[in-house]
Amino acid sequence: MKRSRNLVYAVLCFFVIALVACEKEEANEQESMTLDLPIIPFDYSSLNLPSHFTIDVGGQILPTSINGIDNTPTDNLITDDGATLGRVLFYDKKLSANQTISCASCHKQENGFSDNEILSLGFDGGLTSRHSMTLINARFYQRGRFFWDERASTLEEQVLMPFQDPVEMGMTLEQVVNTVQSQSYYSELFENAFGTQEVNEERISKALAQFIRSIVSYSSRYDEGRSLSNSPGANFPNFTTEENLGKNIFFQTIPNGGAACFGCHTTEAFVSANPGPQNNGLDVISTTDLGAGEVFANPVFEGRFKTTSLRNIELTAPYMHDGRFSTLEEVVEHYNSGIQNHPTLSPALIDDNGNPIQLNLTQSEKDALVAFLKTLTDNSLEIEEKWSDPFN
Ligand code: HEC
Ligand code: HEC
Known part of the structure; x- marks a missing residue:
């Protein structure tokens, strides 16, 4: 009798320990997915270009400056909070069908925001039909069209397309909006960027485009x-x-x-x-x-x-x-x-x-x-x- 009671205790103890251990593991996992953002957002909005970018050299056949070629639309100027939201969306793997892929999976910072693979791996193991493209200086493409074949007529239009691509991220826009809505960390980011917590396609597109336009190279x-x-x-x-x-x-x-x-x-x-x-x-x-x-x-x-x-x-x-x-x-x-x-x-x-x-x-x-x-x-x-x- 006593022995079997001890056994019950032992089994119970085992479960309690297992439960605590499990809980701890879960907490760790959640912790490992926390966002590390600065209290004061990084500076994305001031474009500190050296003067050679904006002063045309005389006597040249082609203009050397970037004057007049920036494709930033007047209704989507970069703000520090807007680009911060864009950064989180860009790196968030939850925005693909099986939560394995983010924009950054194929646009890697260490590879000049391109991919070192010839073709990139999509969420379900499929391959993209073309090589990934660098995102550096995207804002200085005067025509403002995107993709190798220029099928997207603006950057704002382009950034929503990879989510819906059946090879790349495999989502519908509705699913993207719902997923963003259900992550607690986004409320504050949307409020900072756009004044209210409302999540919609247009805001997602604007924030991503702001983040990409902030990627400019001028210190080589x-x-x-x-x-x-x-x-x-x-x-x-x-x-x-x-x-x-x-x-x-x-x-x-x-x-x-x-x-x-x-x-x-x-x-x-x-x-x-x-x-x-x-x-x-x-x-x-x-x-x-x-x-x-x-x-x-x-x-x-x-x-x-x-x-x-x-x-x-x-x-x-x-x-x-x-x-x-x-x-x-x-x-x-x-x-x-x-x-x-x-x-x-x-x-x-x-x-x-x-x-x-x-x-x-x-x-x-x-x-x-x-x-x-x-x-x-x-x-x-x-x-x-x-x-x-x-x-x-
Ligand atoms: C007639 C316009 C033209 C001229 C002149 C030209 N390029 Fe290009 N370049 C292109 C186009 C268009 C592409 C993309 C082609 C493609 O992928 O189908 C390209 C792509 C490249 C790429 C690869 C870019 C990438 O992201 O993969 C490099 C590197 C490059 N060119 C270097 C040069 C160099 C060096 C010269 C001079 C020897 C040169 N280009 C002259 C139009 C030109
Ligand atoms: C599975 C890989 C993959 C993922 C994920 C992906 N991209 Fe791309 N991206 C590509 C490839 C490949 C191209 C070129 C495709 C083409 O031209 O047909 C491209 C092109 C682009 C371009 C065009 C650049 C230019 O100069 O025209 C932009 C901008 C871009 N991607 C942004 C994004 C954003 C934003 C996301 C996330 C919402 C994303 N990408 C997710 C592979 C990927």
């Missing part, structure tokens, strides 16, 4: 040299001879011995100015991916894709819309000797005889061009806390 070795020089074409005192040679090749026109890269990757933000998507000679014909041709339902756009910013290009490998090149050396060799004669090939890449250009760069010139591209790396971007994961 290029910027250091540029701020000590009168123009991008001058010899930068902080550059090696090789880097200065590479810079000349990047900026000079082809008849002047350059490679005219600046013609398409232009301004101090190294983005494309108008006129929109270009064909940079990757293929002879377009077969599986028609690019902008499908979006604008017009064969003159076939094989044309958005020109991305080259800032931090060293971090965003692999390259191009299909991630076909794994190194900058391969990219440079493409422009040097690999341009294909596609019907929509950009006129900038066709020579006087109507053939695809051949740059005929020497090995040391190609090395120099790569060395220059690496001066566009801004290491602060990789570690800046305001753009990092706020969930611990």
Whole structure:
């Protein structure tokens, strides 16, 4: 009798201990998902660009400044609280169908907000049909259209599309709104950002767009040299001879011995100015991916894709819309000797005889061009806390 009572106690004790242990584990898990946000929000709203970004250099064919190319709409200016909310949404895995994927899964801070994989892994193990894109300097794309094929007409429209993509996050917008509503940490963030706790699609879209537009790069070795020089074409005192040679090749026109890269990757933000998507000679014909041709339902756009910013290009490998090149050396060799004669090939890449250009760069010139591209790396971007994961 006594023995069996002891046994009952022992069993009971075991359950109590197990229960306490379980509870503790649960608490730990919850704790590990808490948000780590500063009491005073980070500064996202003041754009502290060095003066070379906003002062045009005289006597150049193309504008160097970013004046007039910012695609921020007047009804969605960046606020510190708005971008803070955007940061939390950007890193929140609960916003995918099985809570495994966030925007940041495919736009990784350490990879220049792109993905180091050729194609990215969606929530259910599927692969995206194109290579992920960098989000750096998204605000300086004057046309304000997004995706490789430019199918989104604004950033506000774009940021809601990955949630609904059947491969990427697999949600409906209604599910996204409901999930956001049911997380206690969002009430205060919405109130700070928009004045009330109401959650809706428009607010989610605005906050995400604000966060992305805040990601701007301006403290690379290029910027250091540029701020000590009168123009991008001058010899930068902080550059090696090789880097200065590479810079000349990047900026000079082809008849002047350059490679005219600046013609398409232009301004101090190294983005494309108008006129929109270009064909940079990757293929002879377009077969599986028609690019902008499908979006604008017009064969003159076939094989044309958005020109991305080259800032931090060293971090965003692999390259191009299909991630076909794994190194900058391969990219440079493409422009040097690999341009294909596609019907929509950009006129900038066709020579006087109507053939695809051949740059005929020497090995040391190609090395120099790569060395220059690496001066566009801004290491602060990789570690800046305001753009990092706020969930611990
Ligand atoms: C599963 C991977 C994946 C996830 C998750 C994902 N993206 Fe993307 N993102 C991509 C790919 C791939 C592209 C290019 C697709 C294309 O052009 O067809 C892209 C393109 C973009 C672009 C276009 C950039 C430009 O310059 O045109 C933006 C902006 C963007 N994503 C933001 C987001 C946001 C915001 C989220 C979360 C709501 C998100 N992404 C979630 C893979 C992903
Ligand atoms: C006619 C316009 C044009 C010129 C000139 C041009 N590019 Fe590009 N560049 C593009 C386009 C368009 C893309 C995207 C193409 C794609 O993915 O289909 C691109 C993509 C790139 C990429 C990959 C970007 C990424 O995010 O994957 C790099 C690197 C690059 N170019 C470097 C250069 C260099 C270096 C030069 C000079 C030798 C140059 N470009 C000249 C239009 C141009």
